[in-house]
Amino acid sequence: MQQNCLLCRKSAAITADMMIDTPSVNIPQNSVHRRRWVIYQLSLKGLSLRQLAIREGVTTQAMSGALMTSSSHLREVIATALGLTAQTLFPEDFDAAGNRLGWTREQQRSTRPHGRNVEDGRAA
Numbered sequence: 001m002q003q004n005c006l007l008c009r010k011s012a013a014i015t016a017d018m019m020i021d022t023p024s025v026n027i028p029q030n031s032v033h034r035r036r037w038v039i040y041q042l043s044l045k046g047l048s049l050r051q052l053a054i055r056e057g058v059t060t061q062a063m064s065g066a067l068m069t070s071s072s073h074l075r076e077v078i079a080t081a082l083g084l085t086a087q088t089l090f091p092e093d094f095d096a097a098g099n100r101l102g103w104t105r106e107q108q109r110s111t112r113p114h115g116r117n118v119e120d121g122r123a124a
Helices: 006-018 031-044 049-056 060-065 072-081
Strands: none
Touching (some): 049 060, 049 072, 060 072
């Protein structure tokens, strides 16, 4: 297999972007690369999307999806976990004045985080 293949160079470039000390430096603008970068930065802090999801009382899929689509609440959680603002991590969600653009979903959770309806007797 040839070492200089296009895929190898792209992987090396992504890995090089991820290997930074300060999270606010060189945040990838491409959503796929940024998703990988965020997961890597979380791992450096000993965190994962799953741990953030559990802490917020949402599914892992919801937390993962927030990296690709606008969910203001979950994007704030992810940015805060990295020590960044949502505007720094997701600049496409904000205008030049720092106002959030477009429609964002309200938080849908109607139960308390870590709600265990079976354990407290509310389940049928």
